[in-house]
Structure formats: structure tokens, C-alpha cells
Amino acid sequence: MFDLSPAQAMPRTAATDPNTAPRSLPQSAEFTRALAAIGQRPLVLDRMQDMVVLRRKWFGRVPMAMINRADLHKPARLLEILQEEGLRRTPVILSPERPVPELARLGALPLMTPASIARLDLSGSTEDRRARLRQKWRNRLKAAEGAPLRVTRQNMPIDSDHWLLRADTAQQKQRLYATWPRKLTLAYAAENPSAAKLFQAFEGRDVVAAMLVLTHGTSATYHIAHSFVRGRQLGAHNLLMWSAMEWLAAKGISSFDLGVVNTEDASGLARFKLGTGADVQRLGGTWVFWPPLGRRIAPLARLDIARMSA
Structure with a gap:
């Protein structure tokens, strides 16, 4: 095994600053074009720098939204915009590009610990x-x-x-x-x-x-x-x-x-x-946010936050 401790983590430079960082493949215009070509129509949030939101049916019936490898600079505003876009009762799976501890305070529950x-x-x-x-x-x-x-x-x-x-x-x-x-x-x-x-x-x-x-x-x-x-x-x-x-x-x-x-x-x-x-x-791990519960489950999320930052 290798030591992937914070000492080895990427230094914060212009290449990793959230404001100037390159976009990941799942958040690119090229990926969006490929999805459209096979019949999938992701939601692109122009108010969040063209953030790509995938929409799926869980078990073929339950609607679900997924945001993969996005830089979540303003997670609270993102969750508001998703509701304004008609996803008020849709579970949202969030896999941010970098750790976003604020998600726990907003009521998102951690599902998977961060990969590197x-x-x-x-x-x-x-x-x-x-x-x-x-x-x-x-x-x-x-x-x-x-x-x-x-x-x-x-x-x-x-x-x-x-x-x-x-x-x-x-x-x-x-x-x-x-x-x-x-x-x-x-x-x-x-x-x-x-x-x-x-x-x-x-x-x-x-x-x-x-x-x-x-x-x-x-x-x-x-x-x-x-x-x-x-x-x-x-x-x-x-x-x-x-x-x-x-x-x-x-x-x-x-x-x-x-x-x-x-x-x-x-x-x-x-x-x-x-x-x-x-x-x-x-990366920032994987979280789920369900708007009907929102901040009411924030205390439960905070119980699991240590698992996400270990």
C-alpha cells in the first residue's frame, strides 16, 4: 500500500484553486454532447457555471439526480437552484470534486468515503x-x-x-x-x-x-x-x-x-x-440530499461527518 496522507495531497496552486481549476470530464461540454447523442438530456445549470446534473430512474421508477465531480463552491445555493428547477422532491446524489463539509450542515447524508x-x-x-x-x-x-x-x-x-x-x-x-x-x-x-x-x-x-x-x-x-x-x-x-x-x-x-x-x-x-x-x-465522497427532509436530518449527517473526513 502507499501513503496517501495529506502530506502527499496536491498543493493548492492556481491549478487547484476552485476558481481556476480545470473542469472534470463529467462536468465538461464534451461529455454533455456525448450524453445527448445517446438520448440522455442532462440538466445544465447556467447559474452554477454550467454544472451538469444527470437524471435517472432508480429501479426504473423513482426519479433521481446526480452531480458528479463538480466543484461545489456554494452548496447551499446549488440546492436552492435544484429546487427551483423542479427537483423539489427528487433525491440528489452529490459526488463533489473536493471535500465540502458544509453538505452535512445542509442536511446531506454521507454514503461513501472519499476516493483519491x-x-x-x-x-x-x-x-x-x-x-x-x-x-x-x-x-x-x-x-x-x-x-x-x-x-x-x-x-x-x-x-x-x-x-x-x-x-x-x-x-x-x-x-x-x-x-x-x-x-x-x-x-x-x-x-x-x-x-x-x-x-x-x-x-x-x-x-x-x-x-x-x-x-x-x-x-x-x-x-x-x-x-x-x-x-x-x-x-x-x-x-x-x-x-x-x-x-x-x-x-x-x-x-x-x-x-x-x-x-x-x-x-x-x-x-x-x-x-x-x-x-x-x-475527492469529496458521495452524499445524498433529499429536499423534503433538508436540514431536519442535519444532526444525523453530522454524526457521520467524521467518517467522511477520516
């Missing part, structure tokens, strides 16, 4: 980015650069039978986790030209690894990846990640979200992400 993500700063020169790599990661990259590997970059093909999508689906079943449905990934690529970049590593004519990166505004997100045994032997994943980092930086992308850091169930992947020089950012 790895966020990579792409600023500076190639030399700066390489210097930020951890030593073992840098050594692995150097070996991959000397291996018989060729990296290609292209827009993600709009092909539901693409080998990377099939490999990712099989991996999800094997490891018992779920990410985006295949149709949403393809809709993102179709509705946002050039924003879904596929990096592939070849040994001769054989593809040995691939990585799909989604860009949104001045940010990017590590979406899915797969490496065959030969790719792992050659360090292809490191070479793909470095190629993506350099291409993104050249395109003016400043922040690269590498996703959740799970040091218990996916320690190898966590080491890989942190080896890039990424900082650890703690």
Missing part, C-alpha cells in the same frame, strides 16, 4: 516533465524507448467492435468493475472530433498495447487502456503514457486526470499512475 485520484501537471518543458517521473518509472520508459516499439496516434475509430473496446469489456468482466458503456465512448469520439485520441504501440505489425485519452477543454482524462503480455514485457504502457503526455502538453493541455488511485485492489496500476509524477487529489 492522480492528477498530472503537464506544465513546463519536456525536461521538466521527465524530471518529475519517479526513478523506476523513468528507467522503465528508457528501456521501452530502446525496445522495438512503434507508437501511433489517431482519432478513435467509430467502431463498436474495435479490439480495445472488446479487450476492455472482457477485462471489466474478469475484474468485476464497470466503466462507461461502449456506446458512450463511441458517442464521445463521434460528437467531439479529435477529442478521443487512440495511442497504440506496435512491435512490427503486432499491436501490443493501447491507450485511449479523452480531451475536454484544457484538460484530459485517461479513459481506457490494455496491454498484452508482450506489451508488458517491453514496457509499452510507459511509452504510450509518455507519448500521450508529450502530445497533450504540445496541444496546450495543462492537466491530465489519471483516475482513481486504488492502492488496495489495484496497487500495480496505482504505482504506474503515481510514477508519472502525478499528485494525489482527494
Whole structure:
């Protein structure tokens, strides 16, 4: 396991200040376009800097709203706006980008403790980015650069039978986790030209690894990846990640979200992400707010707040 204590947390700089922070993928205009393409119509709150609110039916019957990875600068005002938008009796699931203790005072109940993500700063020169790599990661990259590997970059093909999508689906079943449905990934690529970049590593004519990166505004997100045994032997994943980092930086992308850091169930992947020089950012956990109860259950919420900040 790794130490993800506050001492390792991302420092508060212009890149993490709530007023200037890059938007997460679930809060981007690109994601909203992809949702619309598959028939979903999220609510976009222009009074909250175009915050994206997803609407679902729980068990196919009970309406529910979800706000994922948003910066909740003014949570009280947000809850008021949601009621003004017709969600007076709709449970709202809140998963903020950063801890928001005020949610407990407003009557939201904690459901899940905060996860942590790895966020990579792409600023500076190639030399700066390489210097930020951890030593073992840098050594692995150097070996991959000397291996018989060729990296290609292209827009993600709009092909539901693409080998990377099939490999990712099989991996999800094997490891018992779920990410985006295949149709949403393809809709993102179709509705946002050039924003879904596929990096592939070849040994001769054989593809040995691939990585799909989604860009949104001045940010990017590590979406899915797969490496065959030969790719792992050659360090292809490191070479793909470095190629993506350099291409993104050249395109003016400043922040690269590498996703959740799970040091218990996916320690190898966590080491890989942190080896890039990424900082650890703690998310805000998951909360539920039900307007009919509101502040009346605030005392109960405060009993659980220690669990959210442990």
C-alpha cells in the first residue's frame, strides 16, 4: 500500500484553486454532447457555471439526480437552484470534486468515503516533465524507448467492435468493475472530433498495447487502456503514457486526470499512475440530499461527518 496522507495531497496552486481549476470530464461540454447523442438530456445549470446534473430512474421508477465531480463552491445555493428547477422532491446524489463539509450542515447524508485520484501537471518543458517521473518509472520508459516499439496516434475509430473496446469489456468482466458503456465512448469520439485520441504501440505489425485519452477543454482524462503480455514485457504502457503526455502538453493541455488511485485492489496500476509524477487529489465522497427532509436530518449527517473526513 502507499501513503496517501495529506502530506502527499496536491498543493493548492492556481491549478487547484476552485476558481481556476480545470473542469472534470463529467462536468465538461464534451461529455454533455456525448450524453445527448445517446438520448440522455442532462440538466445544465447556467447559474452554477454550467454544472451538469444527470437524471435517472432508480429501479426504473423513482426519479433521481446526480452531480458528479463538480466543484461545489456554494452548496447551499446549488440546492436552492435544484429546487427551483423542479427537483423539489427528487433525491440528489452529490459526488463533489473536493471535500465540502458544509453538505452535512445542509442536511446531506454521507454514503461513501472519499476516493483519491492522480492528477498530472503537464506544465513546463519536456525536461521538466521527465524530471518529475519517479526513478523506476523513468528507467522503465528508457528501456521501452530502446525496445522495438512503434507508437501511433489517431482519432478513435467509430467502431463498436474495435479490439480495445472488446479487450476492455472482457477485462471489466474478469475484474468485476464497470466503466462507461461502449456506446458512450463511441458517442464521445463521434460528437467531439479529435477529442478521443487512440495511442497504440506496435512491435512490427503486432499491436501490443493501447491507450485511449479523452480531451475536454484544457484538460484530459485517461479513459481506457490494455496491454498484452508482450506489451508488458517491453514496457509499452510507459511509452504510450509518455507519448500521450508529450502530445497533450504540445496541444496546450495543462492537466491530465489519471483516475482513481486504488492502492488496495489495484496497487500495480496505482504505482504506474503515481510514477508519472502525478499528485494525489482527494475527492469529496458521495452524499445524498433529499429536499423534503433538508436540514431536519442535519444532526444525523453530522454524526457521520467524521467518517467522511477520516
